[in-house]
Amino acid sequence: MRFSIYRYDPDKDQKPYMQDYDIVLEPTDKMLLDALIRIKVFDDSLSLRRSCREGVCGSDGMNINGRNGLACITPVAGLKEPVELRPLPGLPVIRDLIVDMTQFFKQYHSIKPYLINNDPPPETERLQSPEERAELDGVYECVLCACCSTACPSFWWNPDKFVGPAALLQAYRFLADSRDQATAERLDNLEDPYRLFRCHSIMNCVDTCPKGLNPTKAINKIKGMMVKRTV
């Protein structure tokens, strides 16, 4: 199978280049990550992040034939050849397929990604109905892979000002939690021409999320909450 992979090692390369690999895969090499590991047997300098190999840790987000996705849950069968692999777009490249995620996590941290509830905790659990809990489904499962934010034009142009779909999804996760008491504070934190409102519902994020989550829907719900509180 033929691959064309973005290579850049700041320790020796003046600039990035694309390298071709022709590789015979074993029958067990079902996912793109398996293929990359197979390539690495021959060329140990090919650099990428990976850990769980089952789509839950969010390590191996990359641009696969023009679309962001997790290599470990992308079947090689069905990929158009040469398979073109590039680092996630819009973030600084550290080396090869490894990007610097600092800005992405900074935005995540900026939405106060933790439950705020100032009542003294009860002796047992805080109660939450199954319906209230269901509000978190499709939201809490995010693996912070950055596939969505790095597919979002608004995030490319303003990564420091626009929170981006991943972090906005998590902002909604806490707004939607019946146990959280900081709704007003959370909305204030997003009330700004950039932080939330740079989203123009282009939906790239929804198309790309490898976990099938829908950041746009969450963003629209936040926008709805904003409108509601001004009336």
Added chain:
Amino acid sequence: MTITKRKFDVVIVGAGGSGMRAALQLSEAGVKVAVLSKVFPTRSHTVAAQGGIAASLGNVTEDNWHWHMYDTVKGSDYLGDQDAIEFMCRQANEVVYELEHFGMPFDRLENGKIYQRPFGGQSQNFGGAQATRSCAAADRTGHALLHTLYQRNVRANTQFFNEWMGLDLIHDEQGDVLGVTALEIETGEVVALQARAVLLATGGGGRVFQASTNAFINTGDGLGMAARSGIPLEDMEFWQFHPTGVYGAGVLISEAVRGEGGYLLNKDGERFMERYAPNARDLASRDVVSRAMTTEIKEGRGCGINADHILLKLNHLDANVINMRLPGIREIAIKFAQVDPINEPIPVVPTAHYMMGGIPTNLHGQVVVPYKTGPEEVVQGLYAAGECACVSVHGANRLGTNSLLDILVFGRAVGSQIIEDLRNNPHHKPFPTSSTDKSLARLARLDSQKDGESVAQVGDVLRKTMQAHCGVFRFADMLKEGVTKISKIAERAEHTEIRDKSRVFNTARVEALELTNLAEVALATMVSAEARNESRGAHARDDFSIRDDNKWLKHTLYFSEERRLDYKPVRLKPLTVESFSPKARTY
């Protein structure tokens, strides 16, 4: 190479569930703590845990910690230390409620309480009816837990050093631990981190086996670090083979599937667990189920063209139950087994999953080793928690959902213990400059190695050898040969060559360093297994098929330096209740 020095009160190596629970305890107390992790914290393998956390909340069926304790002791095949088990089971409800208060998105029952599901080995009334003890967030409990702990640490302003790899312990001549050396992966810089307390929370080493549910990063680094500093490894012969790894891929299918009503079938469509465990059937303890499956396959009743796997049936369950309680499992089955479990059974095989052994600690998380005064002398400055530690609450076989509990209870306990010990140890001790030589030499060797084998090649034979010689059933001749083979492989691991010499994010270098840790784990496992002439829990010997309490009711200690074994007694006396004395174990 020069080495930069940095100073902290505490260094934690590992940001999985155990490392982050401990970090939280320390950060909230205002202690200056540095948490190192090879990967961004939420990428640690705790994220992959599916089924739940055991706690006797009694939200569904009546329950109490004493019943939980009984099940854990029995599940451990009586090798677990009963003081530590009592400690863990007593604190279970508290740590789970605390996690809920932190924001953990547990599933809920109609009355708003935390959802619980039945799991293997859980009983009411000391071996009676099935208990419902696992607190769950769908089949993504580990993900929910790890993200919640990370979030809480963000709130507490914990200082993380992400993509830093701990290399070796720094200690003085008496063995007091004074810090660690670490590699900043992005820059290739080596740093000495000085600390008054070092906590190893590096997780498991399941990557020593070829078929494994573990992540690539689970290479037993903490065990390698400890072993290279003369600290013994405890009970390394005990590895849990999970009954249901996806055939061919190794990815886990949680026991929650059987907890929700799924069951196993052989090629004749027989629900064979009824023969092996008439009462608990598919929810018998994991060692029991894995052996039954292996026996079915060996006797020609496996499924598929090669008769080499078993089917896990759940398509009789309501599609809503599957979508609501097991959505992650469905996703995994579709992606990795190409079957939709709503319509078809999933092909599965027993797969290496969990390391019961590890770095010996007491129930406060202090590392303990045999010394002049007895078998459990505290090593000053060194702590361990989570899967890399052996407290030992899991003994010879861990019960499902007891590990997430272990990391919370002992992560918290070790945090509190460190806070207390820091009071008696107010100053950093200077460390001899030579104490970082070991790490620098390992890196220099890698940089200059010529004509060595590749890391991939040596790693591959290591994993295949472990799989063939130290699996579900173990044979004397295979183990003996295994020791010889693994010794040679360990030697080869010291002479691998990497072609990538870049300083920047050199993953080849990381993998070469990990391989030497895997080799320590593999050797400890094989040597310990070869010596234990009995069958107990997950260690099943063909030539010694029964448990021998007269000779073997004791913990193994493996010393890397001379590949020597020692033993220490099991702590049979609980903290407050009567001891559970060894009985025949049936399910």
